[in-house]
Amino acid sequence: MLEEQVKTLKGSVIMMKEDATHIITTNPLERHRNAKVVSFRWIEDSISVEMLLDTTGINNNLLAPKRDILKGCFLFSNHWDNFKDKRVVQESIESQGGQIVYDFDSSTHVLCDSRLDTNYERALQSGKTVVSTFWIFDVLRDGVKHDPKMHIHMYPKRGEIIPNADKLIISISNYTGMARERIKFMINEMGATYTGTFSPENTHLVCNE
Incomplete structure (x- = not known):
């Protein structure tokens, strides 16, 4: 998901900080000598306006989430x-006090x-x-430990579809970044078909005014 968003900005994700032009972090105190430090929100906002936003100033592109939110x-x-x-x-999860684990019994959250x-x-x-x-x-973007049951896209997709939803062919207009991904998730969740382009075959179009 992150890699696809970066590619939308004609960039690429690398693992070596020494070669990076931008470092994505949830830590507003992080600094790097050669790279610009930005947040997940900076990527989404840059995609939404279809240009790289200015990164000058002190942490003007970083949220300041609560520390150890996870x-x-x-x-x-x-x-x-x-x-x-x-x-x-x-690294982002660990920077907020969380851990990924490989043992089910030792977990508190299951993805x-x-x-x-x-x-x-x-x-x-x-x-x-769950x-x-x-x-x-x-959670990493907002600095808030959301209740996943209160947000449809934060909870696992259902196994069954809404009756007759499979007859719907839905496209999206004027949504980018994570907002677009959330809507695609909800379209698939209801059992409809998502299309990346709008055509006469579409039954519905979700528009952002």
Whole structure:
């Protein structure tokens, strides 16, 4: 997800800070001699205006989230090793006091992008908090430990679809970045078909005025 957003800005994600032009962080105190320090929000805002925003000034592109917002959160997923941008995400989680873990029993939060995930029911029965990938990114971006059940995109997708939703073909206009990804998630969640371009075959168009 992060890598795709960076590519939208015609950039690329690398793992070596020494070669970076920009460093994405949730820590407003971080500094680097050669690279500009920016936040996840800077990427989204740059995408929304289709240009790289100015990075001059002191932390003008960084949110100042509460420190250790993820303290006590141990996030489990079966797919950490296949996770895109794993190192960036792991460092961001750890900078806010959280940890990624590979042992289900030691976790407090379980990452499931679908309620059909084998760990979904197991997590509920164990009293663990179930979240989607969006929850991680939104918590890091907003500096708030959101309740995933209060936001449809932060909770795993349902296994079943809304009746007749499979007949809907929906496109999106004037949404970019994470906002666009959230709407795509909700379209898929209801069981409709998302298309990247609008055509006569579309039944609905979601527009941002």
